[in-house]
Amino acid sequence: MLLAADVGNTNVVFALFEGREIKARWRIATDPRRTGDEYAVWLLQLLAIEGIDRSAITQLIVGSVVPRAIHNLTVLAEKYFGITPLIAGEGRAAWGIAVDVDEPRSLGADRALNTIAAHAKYQGDLIVVDFGTATTFDAVDFNGAYKGGIIAPGINLSLDALVGNTAKLPRIAIEAPRTNSVIGTNTEDQMLIGVFWGYVAMMEGLIARMRAEIGRPAKVVATGGLAILFDQHTQIFDAVDADLTLEGLAILAERASQ
Template sequence: MLLAADVGNTNVVFALFEGREIKARWRIATDPRRTGDEYAVWLLQLAKLQGFRREDIDQIIIGSVVPRAIHNLTVLAEKYFGITPLVAGQGETAYRFELDIEQPSSLGADRALNTLAAHEKYEGDLIVVDFGTATTFDAVDFNGAYKGGIIAPGINLSLDALVGNTAKLPRIAIEKPASESVIGRNTEDQMLIGVFWGYVALIEGLIERMKREIGRPARVVATGGLALLFNEHTDLFDAVDSDLTLEGLAILAEQVR
């Protein structure tokens, strides 16, 4: 079985694959200081509770946008599983699609993995929207080449900035406003309207501009934690694929088996 670790700025998601099927997943807050030993105590316990043994795992791959986390995850793989892990984008797992941008080495592993998985799963030109700590918009052409994209503050990051830099605004949960009106009658409603519908307007506007620039029909694929929320209340996306980044890791690992 394959153990894949998707290291984001906020969380690390571990997934156990049998082929392309995810059999289990576990999530922990990203902390570059967390040691390989600490990962092992947590991960092996959870795996055991779900009936998996460390001997079941014969391949490990890491995709990380936090470079400092890679060392400790490598320690986890080598010390507790006896496996030298693959690292997405490095060595034999170098990306085999064109990175048609000015600084290919600067592209985050998550966006490269989304590109790989989206092209394999969906046809034609694509726009991949990933709702993470930042919200990214990536253009993938019909040949699978990565053509560039957009980085915007994530919705939680925007809310944190709003609450953290004002004296009286309260912390609110991100959800669709109860009323269809965009004129709020109290502070909490006004904040929720601004955050939710303001973010929908940002997504709509950027997708429309990207489609015009691409100049051909492009499918919009959404991934990340808040993709389902926005999909329930808008018609922005042609597909929602919550496991796109993890599937990219599985595809990359298959290429070197």
């Protein structure tokens, strides 16, 4: 079995694959100081709960946008699983795609993995929207090449900035407004309208501009934690694929085994 670790700025998601099928997944807050031993205490207990012996894991791959976390996950792999991990984007787990941007080495692992998985699953030109700490919009051409994209503040970052830099605005939860009205009658509703519908308008506007610049029909694939919420309130997405980044890791690991 394959154990994949997707290290984001906010969370590390571990997924256990049998082939391309996810059998289990677990999430822990990202902390670059967390040692391999600490990961092991947590992860081995979760494997035991699922009735999976550590010897069943024969391959481990790490995709990370937090470089400091890679060392401790390598310790986890070598010390507790007896495996030298694959590092996404390096060696046998090189991306294997064209990266047509000014600085190819600066492409984040999550965006490269989304490109790989989206091209493998969907045909033609694509726009991949990933709702994470930041929200990214990535253009992938019909050959699977990464052509560039957009980085915008994530909706929670936007809300944190709004609340953190004002004296009286309260903390609110990210959720859909109760009505479609964009004229709020109290502070909380006005904030939610501004954050939520403002974000929908931003997404729709940027995607329309990207489609116009691509000049060919392009499917829009959304991933990340808030994709499902926004999908209920816009028609802009052609597909919502929550596991896109993890599937990219599985594809890389599969290629590395051949």
